[in-house]
Amino acid sequence: MPKECFYLTTPIYYVNAAPHIGHAYTTICADVISRYYKLTGRETFFLTGTDEHGAKIAQSAQKYGKTPQEFCDLISQKYKEAWKKLNINYDYFIRTTEERHKKALIKFIESLNASGKIYKGKYQGLYCLGCEKFIIQGELHSGLCPDHKTKPELIEEENYFFKLSDYQKTLINLIENNILEIQPEIRKNEVLGKLKSGLEDISISRANLSWGIPLPFDLSQTIYVWVDALTNYISAIGYEDDPEKFNKLWPADLHLIGKDILWFHCVIWPALLLAGGLPLPKKIFVHGFFTLSGEKMSKTLGNVMDPIDLTDQLGEDVLRYFLLREATFGLDFNFSQEAVKRRLNNDLANDLGNLLSRTLTMIKKYFDGSLEAYLNFQEEILKNLALETIKNYQEFMENLKFKEALEEIWKLIARANKYIEEKAPWKMYKEKEILKIQEVLYNLAESLKITALLIFPFMPKSAKNIWEQLGFEEKIEDLKITELKWGKTGKIKINPKGILFPKI
RNA sequence: GGCGGCGUAGCUCAGUGGUAGAGCAGGGGACUCAUAAGCCCUUGGCCGUAGGUUCGAGUCCUACCGCCGCCA
Numbered sequence: 314m315p316k317e318c319f320y321l322t323t324p325i326y327y328v329n330a331a332p333h334i335g336h337a338y339t340t341i342c343a344d345v346i347s348r349y350y351k352l353t354g355r356e357t358f359f360l361t362g363t364d365e366h367g368a369k370i371a372q373s374a375q376k377y378g379k380t381p382q383e384f385c386d387l388i389s390q391k392y393k394e395a396w397k398k399l400n401i402n403y404d405y406f407i408r409t410t411e412e413r414h415k416k417a418l419i420k421f422i423e424s425l426n427a428s429g430k431i432y433k434g435k436y437q438g439l440y441c442l443g444c445e446k447f448i449i450q451g452e453l454h455s456g457l458c459p460d461h462k463t464k465p466e467l468i469e470e471e472n473y474f475f476k477l478s479d480y481q482k483t484l485i486n487l488i489e490n491n492i493l494e495i496q497p498e499i500r501k502n503e504v505l506g507k508l509k510s511g512l513e514d515i516s517i518s519r520a521n522l523s524w525g526i527p528l529p530f531d532l533s534q535t536i537y538v539w540v541d542a543l544t545n546y547i548s549a550i551g552y553e554d555d556p557e558k559f560n561k562l563w564p565a566d567l568h569l570i571g572k573d574i575l576w577f578h579c580v581i582w583p584a585l586l587l588a589g590g591l592p593l594p595k596k597i598f599v600h601g602f603f604t605l606s607g608e609k610m611s612k613t614l615g616n617v618m619d620p621i622d623l624t625d626q627l628g629e630d631v632l633r634y635f636l637l638r639e640a641t642f643g644l645d646f647n648f649s650q651e652a653v654k655r656r657l658n659n660d661l662a663n664d665l666g667n668l669l670s671r672t673l674t675m676i677k678k679y680f681d682g683s684l685e686a687y688l689n690f691q692e693e694i695l696k697n698l699a700l701e702t703i704k705n706y707q708e709f710m711e712n713l714k715f716k717e718a719l720e721e722i723w724k725l726i727a728r729a730n731k732y733i734e735e736k737a738p739w740k741m742y743k744e745k746e747i748l749k750i751q752e753v754l755y756n757l758a759e760s761l762k763i764t765a766l767l768i769f770p771f772m773p774k775s776a777k778n779i780w781e782q783l784g785f786e787e788k789i790e791d792l793k794i795t796e797l798k799w800g801k802t803g804k805i806k807i808n809p810k811g812i813l814f815p816k817i
Numbered sequence: 818g819g820c821g822g823c824g825u826a827g828c829u830c831a832g833u834g835g836u837a838g839a840g841c842a843g844g845g846g847a848c849u850c851a852u853a854a855g856c857c858c859u860u861g862g863c864c865g866u867a868g869g870u871u872c873g874a875g876u877c878c879u880a881c882c883g884c885c886g887c888c889a
Contacts, residue, residue: 510819
């Protein structure tokens with residue numbers, strides 16, 4: 314039986330740095346999914362947040378002359394502001410410095426301890442502060458961490474370990490049988506390949522680290538930041554303080570992640586959950602990374618795209634559309650100004666914006682801005698295609714095929730543009746066939762109504778704008794996709810508000 | 818070094834045995850409601866290379882070349 318509420322998450326973002334386009338991409342995808350589910354009338358819970366513990370945070374805070382908590386407050390706030398600007402409609406924003414998270418983490422760790430899967434051991438290894446993890450000799454490039462170009466520290470300390478190795482067979486089984494579903498296939502194979510080559514126990518605590526949560530059964534140790542972070546998925550929904558909500562939402566239906574954190578989410582997290590006696594998430598979807606003009610985006614290269622700047626430049630809807638239309642979900646893709654310009658000018662301005670514009674103008678010109686309902690349909694070209702579009706759109710959305718879903722909508726838009734040429738209302742006008750024009754315009758209005766509703770998860774503001782310019786009665790936010798029927802629109806009185814998508 | 822993926826029109830990619838596709842870009846045309854938009858027509862591919870399986874191969878197999886990912 315499907316759960317009554319769809320629970321989806323983004324990773325929580327590390328407050329060591331301000332939000333960049335990659336964070337924005339993940340979060341926008343989650344927002345689109347969440348809004349889509351709401352559009353279909355299903356209850357949804359969308360979680361995002363910030364990851365705030367670890368040595369690196371304490372270090373950054375010091376650099377800026379702040380206490381760790383002040384620093385976290387500041388950066389966490391930046392994420393919230395960015396998401397507001399991008400019109401992200403999350404249901405809860407978890408911070409790992411929240412009291413409820415700390416309590417939940419302690420409860421979870423204690424359950425792990427009770428399972429007997431934790432033991433004390435000695436660890437000696439090279440630790441990269443940048444990665445917050447131990448790295449192996451072979452990974453080093455001339456003695457330096459390949460990612461951070463810094464020299465790792467040699468650390469020997471007593472730590473608590475988690476018997477990850479006990480879960481090798483179980484995890485392989487769960488993943489192969491899609492009980493724990495990993496998409497796309499290439500990532501699933503990657504995890505399986507690595508799992509089959511062997512699993513080692515992992516350290517789940519660190520000594521001598523102040524900025525973190527102490528291990529309840531040995532206060533001299535701090536809980537490893539990755540265990541701390543992963544636990545957000547349950548702490549945020551009441552694992553410790555709201556059992557009713559927790560039981561309603563857990564297990565998560567979808568964890569959305571980037572490929573850099575594949576191992577943590579597909580192996581460590583499920584193993585921890587198994588040890589803690591909790592059900593596993595149903596699906597983990599791994600998306601790709603951005604490249605910028607072919608180059609990997611990174612701080613060291615200084616080519617990180619700032620989502621705030623981009624939003625100022627383009628508007629949140631254009632950015633949202635571009636990211637989801639241009640990328641194949643799951644694969645890397647290249648970000649370029651030229652591509653943005655093409656998508657904006659062609660798809661948004663010429664195809665959709667102009668379709669609205671010409672429809673509105675004709676309603677104004679031929680009917681003085683107010684169009685009566687037309688009920689004697691002579692032909693059903695647009696109607697039939699629109700109904701098919703709705704169906705295909707839903708199928709694509711359910712499978713997280715955003716690009717394909719958008720392409721489907723754009724087929725309807727293209728058909729509507731073509732329909733105008735075929736019908737040529739301006740000729741009808743010369744021949745005084747007013748009723749025929751009314752039919753054409755009514756069909757266009759209906760097509761635009763459906764278009765607006767289908768793009769709503771992607772571009773909430775623009776969808777609403779289309780809706781209001783055409784003067785439909787209901788509020789777009791209140792309409793469900795299942796209630797959408799062709800030909801139910803009554804008389805409309807248009808409110809043109811100018812260009813929908815200005816070109817650049 | 819091991820495992821895996823990719824290489825199809827100028828660009829981004831669909832296409833898993835049966836006469837090579839889409840979008841964009843390029844070229845031409847008719848129209849005018851429109852953000853000089855939209856519509857119609859059109860140029861363009863020995864499907865990385867060489868073998869093999871098959872009546873028939875982007876599509877299966879082998880080797881090689883070139884990119885990329887994960888691991889050691």
